[in-house]
Amino acid sequence: MTDTIQVDIVSAEGEIFSGPARMVFVPASQGEIGILPRHAPLLTMLKPGEVRVQPPEGGEQPFYVGGGALEVQPHRVTVLADTALRARDIDEAAAQAAKQRAEETLRSKSDKIDQAKALAELERAVALLKVVERLRKIRG
Amino acid sequence: MPGTKEIRAKIASIKKIQKITKAMQMVATSKMRRTQERMRAARPYAEKMRSVIGNLTEANPDYRHAFLEERAPKAVGLIVVSTDRGFAGGLNVNLFKQVLHTVRDWQQRGAEASLCLIGAKGVGFFRRLRLPIVAQQTHLGDRPHVNDLIGSVKVMLDAYHEGRIDRLLLLHNRFVSTMSQKPEVKQLLPVPASERSGLPEHWDYIYEPEASAILDGLLMRFIESQVYQAAVENVACEMVARMVAMKSATDNAGGLIEDLQLVYNKARQAAITKELAEIVSGAAAV
Secondary structure, three states, X not given: OOOOEEEEEEEOOEEEEEEEEOEEEEEEOOEEEEXXXXXXXXXXXXXXXXXXXXXXXXXXXXXEEEEEEEEEEOOEEEEEEOOEEEHHHOOHHHHHXXXXXXXXXXXXXXXXXXXXXXXXXXXXXXXXXXXXXXXXXXXX | OOOHHHHHHHHHHHHHHHHHHHHHHHHHHHHHHHHHHHHHHHHHHHHHHHHHXXXXXXXXXXXXXXXXXXXXXXXXXXXXXXXXXXXXXXXXHHHHHHHHHHHHHHHHOOOEEEEEEEOHHHHHHHOOOOOOEEEEEOOOOOOOOHHHHHHHHXXXXXXXXXXXXXXXXXXXXXXXXXXXXXXXXXXXXXXXXXXXOOOOOOOOOEEEXXXXXXXXXXXXXXXXXXXXXXXXXXXXXXXXXXXXXXXXXHHHHHHHHHHHHHHHHHHHHHHHHHHHHHHHHHHHHO
């Protein structure tokens, strides 16, 4: 019997995932980190990207998060997502369109706030696309 | 005794009112379920957030965030979540009473109060009182979104940062059951310390990259989630309260129509009897 860690992924709109895992990968602000059971208490912010949960029965489950916060206790990982959707629900076309819009806004060089917004949007769109691609590979 | 025509007109107008209240009741009933589901869906996030923040107040960081420090209250900020539309029974009135009570309480302790209003009814009510309103947000609709709340919450957080308020309270209606919604006062800032959880005495998180940035982000999200939860709960309360209020209005209209119908029948019968008597006496005179 391998050691497991309780994982809860929640967003303001609802609970996304709750269950045990052997290991979790999260996109922390300083880069992706993997969390095993009995991890030291940790508090960090998240970037837009994917959270990958490895359930005890094997395999891997990806979830998309649009940023948020992460709390780690030795036997519990809590992901407080800003906007979290199940990766399967993500519309690739919408992500593409968002990416294009963001790039266009970047090119048109408007004021600073718009640029910052566009950059953030671009980052999210790229993260979304990555998840979609990975999903496609899994499904073959 | 009023004439039959007047009574008939009165009955017709009450029937029209009854139709409207009945329609409003049905709309509220159909929206009720969805708003309650939304309220339940928002709960896990708020709960998890609360437990993380609870752990945080237990930790022993070197860095103390302003949001966790207690300071002498010279000014309080109140975030009041009310509905956008009326016809919801005593829902808003009860809440506003609680707000006024709280404001008076703090004023007696020598603290100024300023308001942040969410919902058009609150704006309409408190504009008439001479209390400073620092932020307002109306027309959130039946599906409040976090994005819409961030602005007005930030105003209050900035005020707290700059020392213009020393305490931040949240006032909203709590959904107890379909029949009961209670106004509730919650302290947001400084973050109230949690009861002891089973964690060891001296420990702290690893903060990545640094405590101040994380605490800033996390506490802001905490406050936002609390306000969002309040807004969602308030919508659920609104629908339930409107349903109950409109149901009793419809019933009352029904009772009124019955009474008026009785009066109308009597008046009509009286007129007929009178006419008959006139005809008979007229015939006798011939």
